Amino acid sequence: MDAQHSNETAPVALPQAAHPTAMALQTPMPAPICLIENSPAGGLQVNREALAQLQAGSQPVVVVAIVGLYRTGKSYLMNQLASRRTGFSLGSTIQSHTKGIWMWCVPHPRRPGHTLVLLDTEGLGDVEKGDAKNDTWIFALAVLLSSTLVYNSLGMIDQCAMEQLHYVTELTEHIQAKAAPGASPAAGEDGAQFVRFFPAFVWAVRDFTLQLRLDGRDITADEYLEHALRLKPGSGQVAQTYNLPRQCLRRFFPTRKCFVFEQPAHREYLHRLEELHDDQLDPGFREQVARFCAHIWATAQTKALPGGHVVTGKLLGDLVVTYVDAIRSGAVPCLESAMLALAQVENSAAVEAAMARYSAALGPELALPTETLSELLALHAQAEREALRVFMARTFKDDTRQFQSELMCRLEERKEELCQRNERASLEHCQAALAEVSRDLDACIRDGFYVVPGGYQRFLGDRQEMVERYRQMPGKGIKADAALQDFLTSREPMAQAILHADKALTETEKEVEAQRIRADAMEREQKLLQQEQAEVQQKLEEQRRSHEEHVRQLEETLQREQKALLEELDRTVAQKLQEQEALLCEGFRKESARMGEELRQLREESAAVSQPSWISAALALLGDVASLMFPCFMGKIMGWGTQLLGRFL
Ligand SMILES: Nc1nc2c(ncn2[C@@H]2O[C@H](COP(=O)(O)OP(=O)(O)OP(=O)(O)O)[C@@H](O)[C@H]2O)c(=O)[nH]1
């Protein structure tokens, strides 16, 4: 038993709070690893080690999966895509070799910053295994996980090859597009949505010996495939059986491509192809493989979720776990439910990543106190902007705006903490400064220096000088006046005592002075009050700004999403139109009419998405949800928010 047969794993649960520290796949995987295996007890299992390797990747992934009958050279072709002679293990006997789904993550040869994930699957239709159900799941998983699906077959695209592709006709029973409780997944309507989420389809025909000629003219491999996919007229059983796989393929995979390959070498060398050097392979085959690889590297798309959210290694790992768990539990994997489950985990991670960026942006050694409150709020605003950008880059399907509201609350809490720390730092600094500048004055008081006629005037002069020195000291922060006021108030009885003891002043003069002291104190209190009110105003202003920033960044993100969604829908509509036209040309009116209904639904969806209310409703929801979580100041902000939303109405 070799490595491809022997991996034993336990079921893996989707991590609830994925941490944002996933690194880019810096070291390429030296060899493929089993990602999903058939457990000895039956059923599929995710290999923890492979999952960990996959999830260590934060780069976007281009996922190419290969499926097809067993013993047809699939693993060999995948090695070519990794630009390696060996890698995925090949068998040379008649027994099927690859078991489960194997994965190899390599740096994308054409797209820097992207990882090419190659998925090699267990050969379908193995007579020894005789487990058609397992084959169906392998096929469904390859469709669900890949962005390009290579279907591999031997010889030619004939009726036999088509019938072997019956897995396509069963997809509607094994994949659900929308989560509809109670609805039968086999209802078929789901199939209409598949085209938006399914991979591009490439048919690789191996050991092709025929000439690509049709009705006396040379044709391309693509034309060969399209010709093979033409439908048979008639509605009888024979025609239906003939047409079904073709219809499904055309309906679910509108982006199609075909490559034909000659036999790679003389028969006697076929069982040890990996040992052969390039010059020992048939030149025609070499050229065909080169063209195939160039096509895949150039055109295979980055895996994306509906709505265009780019899938990273981390997300692909989450997808694998979600789908395999669904299959294990006996459910039908549902695209929409998987996305929602992923969104929960990913949005929590987005909040954490944003908070980490906020802390990093402020820096570990933030110098407090700041001179003014505005200075502190500007630092917060900058850090918040960066944090929001991190959140927006990662969040998706936060349709209830729950996660952005949570982020809003947490950032507000951090700002409050920051303000309090700043005040404390300022107060401590000011108290130390006052202790320093008042040392001489206190000594004079202790020594009775002012208890002489005219002592009160001298005391006032020295105190004024002390206040001036205090005012000159830098870096006191926002509590400078409040601390001074406290200090002067605490020394007031002493000042009164010196005043009363001064024999150079008449009683009337003392009374006038006492009144002046009281008026002074009141004036200072008044000033402090005004200062505090100005700070409250500034903080409210800051909350308004913060909310506007949230709305602004959400609006930008939604505009991007709206554009991507409309492009996705437009693409789908264009593909369906093309298919509808082809059906009409081939005389299939009923099928063409059904396509017309699908087109109507898509256009309706497109019209709804393009409405300004698609964005404004989401912005309003953010205000609503945040006000529930954040009742203290949201009332005020809602007023501003309403003004802002007025632009859309
Ligand atoms: N005739 C022929 N043989 C090939 C080709 N490519 C690979 N082989 C040989 O076919 C045998 C099986 O190749 P694999 O790549 O292991 O085939 P597979 O489809 O992955 O097989 P399973 O994993 O069992 O499904 C090996 O001996 C290869 O050397 C090809 O294009 N034509």
Ligand SMILES: [Mg+2]
């Ligand atoms: Mg194989």
